[in-house]
Amino acid sequence: MSTLRFNALKELPFRNYRKDNSIEVPKKLSELFCENVFSEETMRAYLTKEAFTSIQDAIKRGAKTPRNIADQIAVAMKDWALSKGATHYTHWFQPLTGSTAEKHDSFFTPFESDRAIERFNGSMLIQQEPDASSFPNGGIRNTFEARGYTAWDPTSPAFIIGTTLCIPSIFISYTGETLDYKTPLLRAMHAVDVAATDICRSYFDKNVTKVIPTLGWEQEYFLVDSALYQSRPDLVLTGKTMLGHSPAKGQQLDDHYFGSIPTRVMNFMKELEIECMKLGIPVTTRHNEVAPNQFELAPMFEETNVAVDHNSLLMDIMARVAHKHHFHILFHEKPFAGVNGSGKHNNWSLATDTGENLLSPGKNPKKNLQFLTFFVNTLKAVHDYADLLRASIASASNDHRLGANEAPPAIISAFIGSQLYSVLEELEKVTDGKLSPEEKTDLKLNVVGKIPEILLDNTDRNRTSPFAFTGNKFEFRAVGSSANCAEPMTALNAIVARQLQEFKKKVEYNIEKKNLKKDEAIFNTLREYIKDCKNIMFEGDGYSDDWAQEAEKRGMSNLKTTPEALKEELNQKFIDLYEGLGIFNHREFEARNEIKLEKYSAVIDIEAKVLSDIARNHIIPAALNYQNRLIENVKGLKEIFGDEEFKPLAKEQMELIRSISANVSDIKTGVDELLSAKEAARATMGSQQQAEMFCNDVVPRFEKIRTASDELEMMVDDELWPMTKYRELLFTR
Template identity: 50%
Template sequence: MSNLGQIFGANVFNAAIMKERLPKGTYKALKKTIEEGLHLDPAVADVVASAMKDWALEQGATHFTHWFQPMTGITAEKHDSFISPTADGKVIMEFSGKELIKGEPDASSFPSGGLRATFEARGYTAWDCTSPAFIKDGSLCIPTAFCSYTGEALDKKTPLLRSMEALSKQALRVLKALGNTTTNKVITTVGPEQEYFIVDKNTFAQRKDLIFTGRTLFGAKPPKGQELEDHYFGSLKERISSYMKELDEELWKLGISAKTKHNEVAPAQHELAPIFTTTNIATDHNQLTMDTMKKVALRHDLVCLLHEKPFAGINGSGKHNNWSMGTDDGLNLLEPGHTPHDNEQFLVFLCSVIKAVDVYADLLRVSAANPGNDHRLGANEAPPAIISIFLGEQLQDILEQIENGGATSSKTGGQMEIGVTTLPALPKDATDRNRTSPFAFTGNKFEFRMVPSSASIAEPNYILNTIVAEVLNEVADRLESAKDIKAEVKTILSEYVTKHKNVVFNGNGYADEWVAEADKRGLPNIKTTVESIKALIAEKNLAVMEKHGVLSRVEMESRYEILLENYIKTINIEALTMIEMAKREILPAVIKFATNLAGSINTIKATGVAADVTAQTELLTEVSSLTAALKKNIAVLEEAVAKADNAHGDTYAQAALFRFDVFEKMSPLREVADTLETLVDKEVWPFPTYGDLLFNV
């Protein structure tokens, strides 16, 4: 590997490169735009574009593209070369400020939820100068927002940028009311831990379900799964280690601070975690990380699976969204300090988050909803679908003190003696961690553990930013009109703790008892993606997103339609793939096996030898019975798909049909097929088994 200090950010037009290549006045003007949110001077854009082009050409780039994040959940790019013909039949390299600032992709070809008709094609991409440009695959990639001709957001970045401004505005008001006069901007930061599976490319290519849906629709449980717990943090296989090394290097070139890598709990499952950065950049980086994971895997004859549940019976993958708030002068607003009980600023922001999560739990739930995540949430491998907050013993004790009149002390961790004289005494944290909590406080940040592994982190973060901004707005209003700030702070804290303590739960989120307890507390338990999507058109949620200028009602309603349509299409593809595999692969294979078995029985009998063929006969009877059941369940699923597919009109009703009829009828078909897999000769079975997929890397 090359020197890390030299390769890190080598493909990024970052602050250091800009400072080196831009005139001092241009650099200062651009920096002021980025840091203070001021409008960009077109003259500045022209100078930046010229310097950006020269740098990109030196790096070997031939094209530029506006890189954006439409509602597909992945990124999009249209590439244009730098060349411009001249009168003498040659070309020159040109790139203007106008081309940097604005692009025009086809707005009607991306999901719009009814915002754009098929014939209304014009849409715009706008340069997001807060996220640095980079080079990928020989093109200069310019991070951009994507909006319609009429100005509505058609992407995930635009509401994220809006939410960051909204939270900063309200947080600054609170800080100023509390006496902070030095902070000019509040920044949300994120460090998303990315889980993923790696399988052999040749094995993958033999599974239509993995190719078309990203998950296995059939597969009997292998003799060994994750029960020995020997894969978690285990020694990396040589092939995986080689892949991870190249992945790290490619990410480092893009300025992505890939920090941690390790084996996860399930066989063939792994994790990568970056260092925290600003939420907008973290979102861009996570999209790049997922894309790079898949591309690098192919170079090693591997395939990276980002689906939340590619294999039944073992843990699926999530994405832990570690979120915090900081200031431009270096303060972490969620840092408790050594004596959190008298850290007024920390307690105000902590209790504001608690209220926001409690009041808008349904919005947070939908931000972590997709068809794949329905397989994980509440399945003793991921947090339950019930939104709750883990605070730990120290903060729980402080909240109880606040409720009873005021906090006067904080529990401390002390020292941990391990019992071996040569080992050092370890400082003990004041509280344990809780991996079963969907929204856990982990020292100086909140870890939102429900986010799907394949999803963009933009939506969870713009929703989180917005709902916290709403509560901070309320706090600021009260503090700004208060005669006695200290007294009002005490009143707010007591009120928020008393009214919203029900959302705080430090126990085992996997336990059945918690489901009953959460119901008593009045916490919503929204089990499916389809049901959760309703939150997008609930009046209180429409109002809060519109109030802070993050998403208008029209934009929220379009997302409601987009998510429902995505669910319908996803389950439809899964069901059709399942039907095709069952009819054209499994059914012929088991008939062939049964025919061979019957022929074997007849051959033995024809010898006249009094051989016992009871075993063969019983196996033939069982396989024949299951084959009939397989055929029947194929027909049942086909009928359900046809019914749901023809249920046009109300999108929610159609999505509900796919979830509660089609999806439910997929399970019996799989159960029969998986049983047949355990009986049929492996040489006859039409595709690789779980054992082949999970342990053949």
């Protein structure tokens, strides 16, 4: 056959057994770690003591780097990069496109007619001016105002990819508004650092001078053969399959999860890990995920800004390495209908510069009270700002995953485990006001004192919870696999920062106005918060209809779609939160909401066009081709057996002909209705209204076309079917 599908299938044996795909690790992974990173160790080797001290002050305390010191750092960075074979440099940043961006400039600088040098100075290091006219801005600036600035972020180390020195940077407009993911994340991290450090120093440990939000992401993804990928226009253009009948064998046997990793995939993983080690990405875990051809990669915990940069960098590296192994990587949250989708669980905690995890209990009641303070305040923050968290993970692709059998629902609830829940119930019973000596003893020894023992045994997890406590961290499970971690981490750090500020005010009020001792003031405040946020605590099955009904009774939001979530995002309460913390001004926040709405509508618009094209130009012609064969067969039977005798003999063929006609008709009318609805949505004024039109009037029309097409897939001769099938995409090793 000459179809793309069969040409792709012919190449598979060649791809599967190529010897040059074999990967051997050249040395210990630990010896490769940070090989291509301008790390602290490299800085010590290349910088003067003055320059090294200055950049460490910038990293650890946010101090500004003087221009003369920046010149020294730039020269050292250039010398190191040249020693690694670099020829160019770029400010590497994360615009609101959802991917990374870079503009390469050469170190090469001619200075006479026949002479040249490699040049890189402090001004080049600190700032660049990429054209900002084509990046999303949400109406925050005019198209003709093209100037934008990238500025070096010294808290995330520079690195080399190929022959290019990459300098992690923020991205802002000419008028100073943020146009990237990194800038608000850095501001949110600063806010939670200040608030959490204040709590620690005031009530628990005066030696704490900094609190660092940490992140450990878990990246799920699918691998499909690159030839099969290219044979599917829907995968190429949308990242997901717009149609396709479920294979006879899917994930029913649970035989893929944690199973033996296929050789070809293992070679991909080996090379990926080598590249990660060189770039300082501390990946430690790899395994098969639940769905066929689905896998997961996870690193050690890092400071959140660096972890976000590493995840963005990783996604780029994964695509490059996959290409070398004749794979294409799918980050779409739900690339295959009826098959588990992919998430990016964000494991979040707070660490002090004294080496403590604030969400981990200690060996004495004081440390456990510290743990309870940050634990309960996080729950309270999630309770008060649940809709903001939901909006932070909203996208057209994640809408397909949330609420499915492998992902948490759109209802933002928290799972903490039954034993820890019992501890909170005991705290809730504490008498309001001053504690009696007996109450103090019982509270500290029998309730607070037992927390480490409880958490040691409470190792169960609730996979249906969007926000689960897992022993010493919270796991934000609802984040989608294609997302930039920065947005949900900005929201989470911001809401916790605000909540800790409110907590401090409340405790100080209890101490000053109610004459309570410090511990009693803290307990009373925590007790009040536990009562306030019990609604979001849920230990059961988040997939069940009963939970949706129960959540509604509790007054919890169930924002199932992106337009619903983004409409709630513009709540004045959320704008005030971000403005009050200095993370966004109202113009920046509204612009980002606009960008997300526009992207949602654009994604659905593209999917509608792609589905219509495939249906008309691939599916209908294949169906009619097969139908014509059947018609010729029926005509032949009639010629041989006569008018009466051929009828029972041609019964099956006649039924197939009718079924094909009915499904082709459904596709034709479905496409017409879809395109009409799409045009009506495009003509709608206002981003929110347009997104709602695409969501409510366009997306539901996909199903009619898909159903008819998938039925035809099971009727039409396999050799005539043009689209690579699920059984081939999912089970090709």
